[in-house]
Amino acid sequence: MARTFEDARAWASAGTGLMLKAAEADDTGFAAPSALPGWSRAHVAAHVAANAEALCNLVHWAATGERTPMYASPEERAAGIERGRKLPAAELTAWLRASAERLDAGMAALTDGQWQREVVTAQGRTVPATExxxxxxxxxCVHAVDLxxxxxFADLPAGFLAALCDDVVAKRAAAPGPAVHLTASDTGAGWELPGEGEPTRVTGELHRITAYLTGRDTDLRTAGGAPAPELGPWL
Structure with a gap:
């Protein structure tokens, strides 16, 4: 089933709650490693806070028609994360919460017509604000896990996991990689990653399939017990 606008708004709200709860429970341990190589938990929290502010720029674009890019440059984006990760724990947590609240308020104020305005993502894609x-x-959702x-991933909504699998497979299909046939054992849903040769068949619970596709689970195995094929970067 295709995701809907209402689905995405509900998942954004649920994921924000998970992210804030995870961060606030750990406000004395931001220096600890995250699940992302080379990043501390502070890096992840700062990245998510900066992302909210960047999306606020796109909300402004949708609300006013004034072109407002997410980031002035890749360097500005990286510098913002670096500044944020050095904040005291209480300040970093406060920024994470305040930026999320500002984004939520901005999106809530958009009219039906404003939601249809086109904006440009940091990757250069032109999309309606409904995205x-x-x-x-x-x-x-993903970075709540990365903290x-x-x-x-088992804590995330099943509908979100399936939609994320669709999204990641569509992106991976455009890049070289191994041929893999994936089946979620608990839902029966399946995905095909195109590639050379006979597809490797991999079966697992939906949350493990999603973790594998996003590069977060390297322990998934085939029916024969071999490791699932290694995938390249997702983003």
Missing amino acids: LPWMRSREV ATGVT
Whole structure:
């Protein structure tokens, strides 16, 4: 089933709650490693806070028609994360919450017509503003897991997991990689990653399939017990 605008708004709200809960429970441990190589938990929290502010720029674009890019440049984006990750824990947590609240308020104020305005993502894609809740749901849900404070993909809504699999497979299909046939054992849903040769068949619970596709689970195995094929970067 295709995701809807209402689905994405609900997932963004649920993911924000998970992210804030995970961060606030860990406000004395931001220096600890996250699940992302080379990043501390502070890096992840700062990235998510900065993402909310960047999406606020797109909300402004949709509300006013004034072109307002997410980031002035890749360097400005990286510098914002670096500044944020050095904040004291209480200040970083406060920024994470305040930026999320500002984004939520901005999206709530958009009219039906404003939601249809086109904006441009940081990757250069032109999309209607209705894509913003989906963009935010991916950030907060996946990075709530990346904080490595106890949230797992199994804690995320099943509908979100299936939609994320669709999204990631569509992106991976455009890049070289191994041929893999994936089946979610608990829902029966399936996905095909095109590639050379006979597809490797991999079966697992939906949350493990999603973790594998996003590069977060390297322990998934085939029916024969071999490791699932290694995938390249998702983004």
